[in-house]
Amino acid sequence: MKELELIKEAYLAQDFSYTPYSNFKVGAALLGKNGKVYRGCNIENAAYTPTNCAERTAFFKAISEGVKDFEAIAVVGNLEGASSGDFEYCAPCGVCRQVMAEFCDPKEFRVILARSEEDYQVYTLEQLLPLSFTEKDLNK
Numbered sequence: 001m002k003e004l005e006l007i008k009e010a011y012l013a014q015d016f017s018y019t020p021y022s023n024f025k026v027g028a029a030l031l032g033k034n035g036k037v038y039r040g041c042n043i044e045n046a047a048y049t050p051t052n053c054a055e056r057t058a059f060f061k062a063i064s065e066g067v068k069d070f071e072a073i074a075v076v077g078n079l080e081g082a083s084s085g086d087f088e089y090c091a092p093c094g095v096c097r098q099v100m101a102e103f104c105d106p107k108e109f110r111v112i113l114a115r116s117e118e119d120y121q122v123y124t125l126e127q128l129l130p131l132s133f134t135e136k137d138l139n140k
């Protein structure tokens, strides 16, 4: 699947974002090695901390269906208000990066950060989460 197709899926997911508190709408589309796409949006809560990010929604949907092998994720946010000079792509939070590290190969898994269908950047998970703590560290 091409990056553009995955970005389009992330924008479709963003439409369902539930954000009455931040009004910051995020969409994600996770591509499994099985060729299927798992969409996710952020889901907020009046108690704030139960909020789930778009990326984790997509991961947990896939994992709850028995899928644990992934190729890439596209992430889109509504960053029109970002002042110039800011990093104007919606980068995954640390918690979501840690969830990615649990299931994805750090050198292979690609994180596509898009601010339009044509304008995006691609990172490996290792670039976003160097020196990660994973299962291998527990077994030392």
Ligand SMILES: O=c1ccn([C@H]2C[C@H](O)[C@@H](CO)O2)c(=O)[nH]1
Binding pocket: 019, 022, 024, 025, 026, 041, 042, 043, 044, 051, 052, 053, 054, 055, 075, 090, 091, 092, 093
């Ligand atoms: O990569 C990100 C960054 C933020 N959020 C959500 C969490 C919260 O609902 C809102 C503001 O932080 O954006 C995501 O879903 N993914």
Ligand SMILES: [Zn+2]
Binding pocket: 053, 054, 055, 056, 092, 093, 094, 095, 096, 097
């Ligand atoms: Zn997150």
